[in-house]
Amino acid sequence: MQNPTYDDPPSPLYSGDGASQATSRAAEIGQKAAAAIDDKRDAVARGIASAASTLHAQAEDLPGEKAARAAHSAAAAMDRAADYVRDQDVTAMLSDVQQAAKRNPGVVILAAAALGFLLARALSRN
Secondary structure (H helix, E strand, O other), X not given: OOOOOOOOOOOOOOOOOHHHHHHHHHHHHHHHHHHHHHHHHHHHHHHHXXXXXXXXXXXXXXXXXXXXXXXXXXXXXXXHHHHHHXXXXXXXXXXXXXXXXXXXXXXXXXXXXXXXXXXXHHHHHO
């Protein structure tokens, strides 16, 4: 076996740009995923707003003034969430999540654990 010289073409098994190719491929996949999510934002926002509207309408049928107030408060928060989803792109949402995680890491860990638990339950039912 000969030792390679600097004049030899690079071997496909040992190419110095493999990491940069993987990085650019990951960036491309990330951009496609962000675009797909952005395409669905309006539909998600409409769904949240619809649920909020239903909650507002049903709040008056709840027993007790405190329950109705809590339902209206939750519906108002859902309306704000719908506006946020409608107005922000994926990049801005991810930036907001990162900032919130830095301010409240414990809450983020608990939320991630709860989300993981719910996902596991949903997937185990299928």
